[in-house]
Amino acid sequence: MTHRTRQPARPADGGAPAPVLVAVAHGSRDPEALRTVLALLDRVRDLRPGLDVRLGHIELNRPLLPETLDGLRGSDAVLVPLLLGRGHHVKRDLPARAAAAPGVHTRIAAPLGPHPLLVEALYGRLVEAGWDPADRGGRGAGVVLAAAGSRDPDAARDTRRTARMLAGRLGVPVVPAYASAATPTVPAALRALAAGGRHRAFVASYFTAPGRFASACADAAPGRSAAPLGAHPAMARLVLHRFDRALSASADVPPVTPGPCAPAPADAVSLLASA
Known part of the structure; x- marks a missing residue:
């Protein structure tokens, strides 16, 4: 498996390299998940030639995020979660791991959703x-x-907001459903639509990449399930939008240079709310 990397872009005046975009994926045992994420990041590189784009995983796949950050000592990095809403990973794991990275100036972008570009990707799929x-x-x-599900109420609110946005785009009811940790399940949501006379129901896959939960949701409506969002062109544009917004939002806030045992930086956490 190969993917493209570029060295950090250096300003024309010979100053410090430009910030590195570190895409943070969840990780999956499904080998197609890593291939999908790498294809998405290649699209990002095509849209922004010269931008140094790296990948780090929260779990299950390498490179893990601490490994990626360890290779960026002395650099300025923006962590862009390839996650679709606010939940434990976004609120806790990313700030903690950024704070524990020695010698890396870190900023944390908002998760990918909700956002109109996500709706465009969902519609396309x-x-x-x-x-x-x-x-x-x-x-x-x-x-x-169909989403992964979370016990965090903010994550559920984000999914419901995306469902409303997609309903406006399609002109039909869109019911959020979950693979775990929340209700309704996908089969229950399909039954609810059918009970209301909506027998031609599709499942929109609210997942960045393939994996166990995405497959389980697709199996609930065989033949009428969309693929995960993956390397859709709108997804690549959204990754760069989150990167740019994080840089803009933190323009007046010094980047964090935490020690190995530093607590999660307050300004990094505040960036998570940036749309």
Whole structure:
């Protein structure tokens, strides 16, 4: 497996290298997940030639995030979570691991969702799966937005907001559902749509990459399930948008240079709320 890397871009005046974009993926035992994330990051590099883009995982795949940050000592890095809402990983794991990285100036971008570009990616994947764009407002149509699930109420609010945005884009009801930790399940959401006369229901995969939960959700509606968001062009644009917004939001805040035992930086946590 190969993917492209670039050296940090150095300003024309010979100053310090530009900030590094560190994409933070969850990690999965599904080998297709890593291939998908690498393809997404290649799209990001194509959109921003010269930007140094690295990858770090929270678990299950290498490089793990601490390994990636260890290779960036003396650098300025923006961590962009390839996660779709606020939850434990975004609120706790990323700030803690950034704070523990010795010699790295870190900023943390907001998670990818909710955002209109995510809705564009969801819409594109649904069309690929057979959704008829002419079916806007179709009386028998509906969509289940299948997400991983979280006990964090902010994560649930983010998923519901995306569902409302997608419903506005499609003109049909969109019901959020979850693979774990929350209800309803995807089968229950499909039954609820059918009970309301929405028998032509699709499952929109609210996952960045393939994995166990994404496969379980797709199995609930075989033949009418969209692929995970993956390397959709809108996803690459969104990664760069989050990177740019994190830099802009922190322009007047000094980057954090934590020691190995430093607590999670307050300014990094505050950046998570930036849209």
